Amino acid sequence: MKGFLQLLVLQLALKFVLAQDLKCSVDYVSLGDSAYKIERGKFNWWDAARNCMALGTQLATIDSEEELNAISKYLNQLGFGPDEAVWFSGFGIKSGAWISLANSKIQTYFKWASAEPNDLYSAENCLGIKANSGNWFMNDLSCFKEYSYLCEGIPKKTEDNELAV
Numbered sequence: 001m002k003g004f005l006q007l008l009v010l011q012l013a014l015k016f017v018l019a020q021d022l023k024c025s026v027d028y029v030s031l032g033d034s035a036y037k038i039e040r041g042k043f044n045w046w047d048a049a050r051n052c053m054a055l056g057t058q059l060a061t062i063d064s065e066e067e068l069n070a071i072s073k074y075l076n077q078l079g080f081g082p083d084e085a086v087w088f089s090g091f092g093i094k095s096g097a098w099i100s101l102a103n104s105k106i107q108t109y110f111k112w113a114s115a116e117p118n119d120l121y122s123a124e125n126c127l128g129i130k131a132n133s134g135n136w137f138m139n140d141l142s143c144f145k146e147y148s149y150l151c152e153g154i155p156k157k158t159e160d161n162e163l164a165v
């Protein structure tokens with residue numbers, strides 16, 4: 001009887017873990033080495049950054065053309081339109097460099113839209129991407145504008161499926 005109870009507890013625990021896995025796979029999409037979570041709606045850059053941190057992730061950082069291509073493909077699949085933008089982790093500093101909020105490093109990969117970054121009204125310090133015929137380009141935007149955002153985290157291989165950045 002004791003063995004049966006132990007088995008029952010084990011089965012319940014397993015079911016719980018599987019349910020967690022399912023939840024994780026629904027919320028996050030795996031592209032390359034990272035997992036991403038898109039939140040579609042109207043959020044300023046500060047709230048977007050804060051919301052990702054609350055999930056234990058960070059606003060996504062685009063580290064390479066490969067990563068931008070994978071993200072672009074995903075956003076196109078979701079049907080993002082040409083007037084929509086998505087926030088990323090870059091924050092412009094006075095020297096003209098961009099720092100990733102996610103890892104505090106100077107960003108080195110860029111694919112700017114033509115005539116960008118233009119720092120319109122000297123008020124564009126946050127990094128977003130916008131689509132042009134299905135191709136996504138970077139743009140410096142006012143941090144107070146409201147767009148969708150993408151969180152990035154690398155799933156830890158642990159029982160609790162928490163995300164590590």
Ligand SMILES: [Ca+2]
Pocket residue numbers: 034060061062063067152
């Ligand atoms: Ca990245």
Ligand SMILES: [Ca+2]
Pocket residue numbers: 116117118119120124139140141
């Ligand atoms: Ca701009």
